Amino acid sequence: MEHFPVINMEKLNGEERATTMEQIRDACENWGFFEILNHRIPHDFMDTVERLTKEHYKKCMEQRFKELVATKALQGLQAEVTDMDWESTFHLRHLPQSNISEVPDLSDEYRKVMKEFALKLEKLAEELLDLLCENLGLEKGYLKKAFHGTKGPTFGTKVANYPPCPTPDKIKGLRAHTDAGGIVLLLQDPQVSGLQLLKDGEWVDVPPLRHSIVINLGDQLEVITNGKYKSVEHRVVAQTDGACMSIASFYNPGSDAVIYPAPALLEKETDDGNKKVYPKFVFEDYMTLYAGMKFQAKEPRFKAMKARETTAPTATA
Numbered sequence: 191m192e193h194f195p196v197i198n199m200e201k202l203n204g205e206e207r208a209t210t211m212e213q214i215r216d217a218c219e220n221w222g223f224f225e226i227l228n229h230r231i232p233h234d235f236m237d238t239v240e241r242l243t244k245e246h247y248k249k250c251m252e253q254r255f256k257e258l259v260a261t262k263a264l265q266g267l268q269a270e271v272t273d274m275d276w277e278s279t280f281h282l283r284h285l286p287q288s289n290i291s292e293v294p295d296l297s298d299e300y301r302k303v304m305k306e307f308a309l310k311l312e313k314l315a316e317e318l319l320d321l322l323c324e325n326l327g328l329e330k331g332y333l334k335k336a337f338h339g340t341k342g343p344t345f346g347t348k349v350a351n352y353p354p355c356p357t358p359d360k361i362k363g364l365r366a367h368t369d370a371g372g373i374v375l376l377l378q379d380p381q382v383s384g385l386q387l388l389k390d391g392e393w394v395d396v397p398p399l400r401h402s403i404v405i406n407l408g409d410q411l412e413v414i415t416n417g418k419y420k421s422v423e424h425r426v427v428a429q430t431d432g433a434c435m436s437i438a439s440f441y442n443p444g445s446d447a448v449i450y451p452a453p454a455l456l457e458k459e460t461d462d463g464n465k466k467v468y469p470k471f472v473f474e475d476y477m478t479l480y481a482g483m484k485f486q487a488k489e490p491r492f493k494a495m496k497a498r499e500t501t502a503p504t505a506t507a
């Protein structure tokens with residue numbers, strides 16, 4: 191088995207730029223996932239994000255999770271649970287408008303730090319999208335523009351904790367799924383990971399590396415690249431001993447952005463006949479569909495959007 195791709199972003203500035211771009215291309219084409227180091231987000235700042243997130247969990251979330259486990263009788267499970275996850279989460283929205291000031295229970299310091307973290311991640315997401323454009327032979331800014339719609343991209347963060355689980359074989363931390371949106375930037379617990387992706391039919395651990403950021407591609411990038419890049423199934427397995435934290439930030443299209451395969455990529459592909467062409471749709475329609483089908487394979491979602499393309503007038507906008 192090849193190694194999980196770990197990319198040193200610093201090398202993009204030197205002699206090894208071409209090799210590094212090639213590593214990113216390979217990761218996008220064959221893994222849908224990679225981990226980046228030296229991404230210019232200061233390490234001490236990442237440590238602060240981690241510390242505050244763990245403090246917040248202890249103070250405001252842990253008790254609630256224990257009560258949920260008791261109410262739903264998730265302790266000592268005998269049979270597999272397939273309609274719930276062993277996770278404790280809350281969400282923050284940054285774009286098009288931040289809701290951080292309205293999210294309850296956060297300390298002033300945590301609010302301020304998460305706001306700053308989001309700004310750094312937004313910049314990093316846009317840099318990464320441009321690296322993808324370069325590898326794809328699309329003009330700089332193409333993907334950012336494709337995500338824009340009338341209000342700009344949607345950017346949000348899911349803060350999750352996976353408390354120690356007595357029966358990780360009976361209930362997943364987070365059930366297998368692909369991400370619906372654009373590009374995901376994940377700060378995972380440096381001690382324990384639990385994140386796994388499906389590669390050639392096998393679950394592969396995403397290694398926990400201190401101060402790295404894990405990047406993965408969502409369904410929208412699969413559509414825009416017409417399948418050249420793919421969103422990849424992943425899941426979280428909770429640990430029996432010790433909690434693990436995960437902060438995933440989703441840089442997604444705006445709700446009214448119209449998503450479709452980049453014409454420049456189609457021209458190159460259709461030379462050799464009748465290749466499959468991904469659907470064209472409004473992003474929020476995809477999200478409505480995804481809400482009910484998140485834990486199912488993505489292909490039926492693409493198929494359903496394709497079927498609507500011929501009937502819905504919005505799809506030709």
Ligand SMILES: [Fe+2]
Binds near residue numbers: 367368369424
């Ligand atoms: Fe995910």
